[in-house]
Every structure is written in C-alpha cells, then in structure tokens.
Amino acid sequence: MTETENQPRTAGESVAASSVRASGEREFGEFAERHRHELQVHCYRMLGSFTDAEDMVQETMLRAWRKRATFEGRSTFRAWLYRIATNVCLDALAGPARAREVALPAAGDGPRSPLAEVSWLQPYPDDLLDLTAPRDGEPDAVAVARETIELAFLAAIQHLPPRQRAVLILRDVLGWPAPATAEALELSVAAVKSALQRARATIRAELPEQRSDWGSSIRPTDEERAVLQRYMQASQDADLPALTAMLRADARQTMPPVSLVFDGRKAIIDMWRPVTVGAEAWGDWRSLPTAANRQPAVANYVRRPGEQSHTAVNLDVLRIEGGRIAEITTFGPELFPAFGLPLAL
Numbered sequence: 001m002t003e004t005e006n007q008p009r010t011a012g013e014s015v016a017a018s019s020v021r022a023s024g025e026r027e028f029g030e031f032a033e034r035h036r037h038e039l040q041v042h043c044y045r046m047l048g049s050f051t052d053a054e055d056m057v058q059e060t061m062l063r064a065w066r067k068r069a070t071f072e073g074r075s076t077f078r079a080w081l082y083r084i085a086t087n088v089c090l091d092a093l094a095g096p097a098r099a100r101e102v103a104l105p106a107a108g109d110g111p112r113s114p115l116a117e118v119s120w121l122q123p124y125p126d127d128l129l130d131l132t133a134p135r136d137g138e139p140d141a142v143a144v145a146r147e148t149i150e151l152a153f154l155a156a157i158q159h160l161p162p163r164q165r166a167v168l169i170l171r172d173v174l175g176w177p178a179p180a181t182a183e184a185l186e187l188s189v190a191a192v193k194s195a196l197q198r199a200r201a202t203i204r205a206e207l208p209e210q211r212s213d214w215g216s217s218i219r220p221t222d223e224e225r226a227v228l229q230r231y232m233q234a235s236q237d238a239d240l241p242a243l244t245a246m247l248r249a250d251a252r253q254t255m256p257p258v259s260l261v262f263d264g265r266k267a268i269i270d271m272w273r274p275v276t277v278g279a280e281a282w283g284d285w286r287s288l289p290t291a292a293n294r295q296p297a298v299a300n301y302v303r304r305p306g307e308q309s310h311t312a313v314n315l316d317v318l319r320i321e322g323g324r325i326a327e328i329t330t331f332g333p334e335l336f337p338a339f340g341l342p343l344a345l
Contacts, residue, residue: 018073028068032061035078037131039085041124041144045169046089048158050122050335056092060085075180082174083184086166090185093162114155114206115329119257121155123292123317123331125339146294148173151317151329154293156206160199167192168199220296224320225289228296231318231325232287235300238276244269246325253328268328286310290339292317299333299341310345312336 044053064084129144157165170176182192234242253262262268275282283304290297297317301310312333319327
C-alpha cells in the first residue's frame with residue numbers, strides 16, 4: 001500500500017533550512033504550494049471530508065509560515081509539512097466542533113456498512129488526485145493508487161481513533177519509518193508499533209473480504225467504463241430490467257450523510273422504481289460520466305415536468321466486480337463544482 005517513502009531528500013526536495021527560515025511570505029508560499037495537492041489528499045484521508053481537507057490545508061500553510069523558524073532541515077521540507085498537516089488534523093479531530101463518532105447500528109437494526117456509518121464522508125475528484133503526480137525532481141511524489149483512496153478504505157479508517165488513524169496513514173500509506181512517525185506524533189517507537197498493530201486489525205475487520213482482488217490501478221478499467229456506460233444509458237431510459245441485470249445479487253447502496261443501507265439487488269430496485277417509472281416518477285433523467293476516488297462515477301440530473309432544464313440530483317460512485325455493480329455510494333450535488341460538473345444541463 002505504500003505511496004511514498006520518507007527517504008533522504010532528492011534534488012527537488014533540497015530546500016535549505018536557512019532559505020525557509022529567511023524567506024518572505026511570497027517565497028515561502030512558493031516552497032509550500034508545491035505540496036498543496038498532496039497535503040490535501042493527506043488531510044482528506046485523515047478526515048474523510050473533501051471540504052474539511054481544504055480547510056485543514058489552509059491552516060497547515062498558515063501554521064507552517066508561523067513556525068518556519070523551527071525548520072532545521074533534519075527532514076525534507078515535504079516531511080515537515082506533512083508533520084504539521086497531520087497535527088492540524090489531529091487538533092481538529094480533538095476539538096468539540098469537529099468531534100466525530102462513527103454511528104454503529106444497534107443489534108437488529110439491519111445490515112452494517114462502514115460507508116453508511118460515516119455520515120461526513122465525501123467523494124474526491126479524480127482530476128484533483130492527478131495533481132499529486134510527481135513533478136520534475138520530485139520522484140517520491142507518486143500518483144495516488146485506488147487502494148489508498150477508495151471510498152471503502154476511507155470509510156474504514158474513519159473507524160480508527162485519530163492517533164491510530166495517523167499512524168496507519170503515515171506508516172502504511174506514506175511509507176514513513178517508525179522513528180519518523182514517532183517523532184511526528186510525539187510518541188515512542190513502541191507506541192507507534194502498538195498503534196499500527198491495532199489499526200491494521202480494525203481495518204481488516206472493516207474492509208470487504210474481496211478487497212485484495214480490487215488491484216491498485218489509478219484509472220477505471222475498460223470493463224468498468226463499459227459497465228458505467230450501460231448504467232448511464234439504462235438510468236436515462238428508466239430501464240429497470242437492464243439496471244437489475246447490472247447489479248450483483250448482494251449489491252449494496254448507501255447515501256452519506258443519511259445512514260441508510262439498501263442491501264441486495266431487490267432492495268435497490270424497489271427504492272429506484274418510484275422515482276424512475278410510474279405516475280410518481282421524477283421526470284426525464286440525464287447522466288454525465290466522471291470519476292471519484294479512482295472509481296467510476298455518474299453525475300445524475302433530472303428535468304421535472306414543466307421545467308426547462310435538467311437539475312443536478314446526485315453523484316453515484318460505483319464499485320464494480322466481475323462486470324457487475326457490487327456497491328453504489330450516492331452523494332448529493334454539493335461537490336459538483338469541485339468535479340467541474342455543471343449544476344444544470
């Protein structure tokens with residue numbers, strides 16, 4: 001799962017400590033801005049929220065500027081920024097305004113789903129993930145792979161206590177060694193190793209059993225794109241038999257922030273039927289393809305009777321296995337602008 005190693009600095013990372021400490025606001029901003037996108041992805045993993053991650057990066061940049069005199073150059077400038085960003089997120093998670101507990105259903109309340117239990121989860125546009133790709137002289141910033149950013153993983157790590165979450169991300173995603181992780185979090189190496197062991201056990205319990213077969217690609221496969229196109233066409237045609245055929249029998253749909261789980265193909269189709277066909281149908285549907293969290297996604301629009309345009313309704317992020325849809329995570333249209341999607345067609 002390792003995404004980047006905390007190795008000795010490369011030519012592109014050789015920002016002298018003296019240069020950082022002596023820099024003016026504009027020059028310091030240029031040093032830090034190179035890492036904005038990857039820091040936002042890091043904060044997104046910590047928080048599970050795209051909009052909160054943006055806020056945390058702004059706070060990271062401000063805190064780094066104020067602390068620039070403390071940068072001694074013992075680590076890379078990037079690692080120093082990551083340390084600050086991690087602690088910004090931990091501070092936010094500890095604050096009363098952002099304290100979050102995963103709401104687990106009571107016994108007998110129906111099927112469990114980590115995606116349904118994390119009400120603050122938001123999708124992350126693939127186009128923005130692509131901005132974390134390496135620049136010249138920065139070979140350790142690699143493209144974000146699906147296994148480190150997919151919605152199932154993001155939801156699962158939100159079940160971890162914040163410090164365990166930070167340890168897991170720094171060690172298993174970013175590939176930091178235990179001593180560097182311990183220093184960043186002000187823990188002992190033994191405490192880091194213990195936290196990582198507990199975090200890994202929780203993640204194994206929360207992730208779907210088949211996840212090891214999903215691969216680590218950074219683009220939807222040809223098969224996934226073909227299923228996406230069929231899904232869009234069937235949705236626009238209100239073709240419930242075609243939609244039924246595309247779903248696995250054990251397919252599941254969740255709709256953060258609503259803690260609802262539609263478990264099984266029949267439950268999903270029964271939920272779709274009233275809004276697509278019959279007297280109560282919402283209207284004429286249109287779809288646009290996109291991608292989120294390295295998964296295929298569909299932006300859905302509807303033109304209700306008497307209206308002139310199609311209005312944004314929701315975003316479906318698909319998990320596809322063996323040519324069929326295994327999971328649909330549906331979000332509202334609030335982040336359409338971040339995806340470069342119009343709010344009306």
